[in-house]
Amino acid sequence: ARDDLAFVRLPAYSPELNPVEECWRQLQAVLSNRFFDSLPELTTTIDTALDQLSLPKVSDYF
Template identity: 35%
Template structure:
């Protein structure tokens, strides 16, 4: 939670967090920590929902970009993956498309 607290301090705004059902994400302690932060909106994914997880789109895009590469070893592959992820980081249009593909929005429901 300290990472989210630090992000909130730096961004100075609400955070929308999309989480799967990892046991630590759904624990009673985590629910209490979430409830104590009115600036944090958590969207929980169903048990198995890769189509709703924007991260799946990131990995799919990355795998397509390295599919036909010949690498010299694990270190070379790691360097290429880091480079490609860094490129994605600076393409907000691409990042937006990953979220758009899920049909989710960053705006919490106002109900």
């Protein structure tokens, strides 16, 4: 191992360290407990939800 590398162990599940988890949380809020009659309806709903994501600034995580 190189002397200039430091290994840091992270918890198995740490959403506060992974900003994409907030994206999944918001998508789940839109999509959960819903029934879609067709694949195009699901696709449209997902596209709309992705367009409306409110993402925190990545710099807030560092």
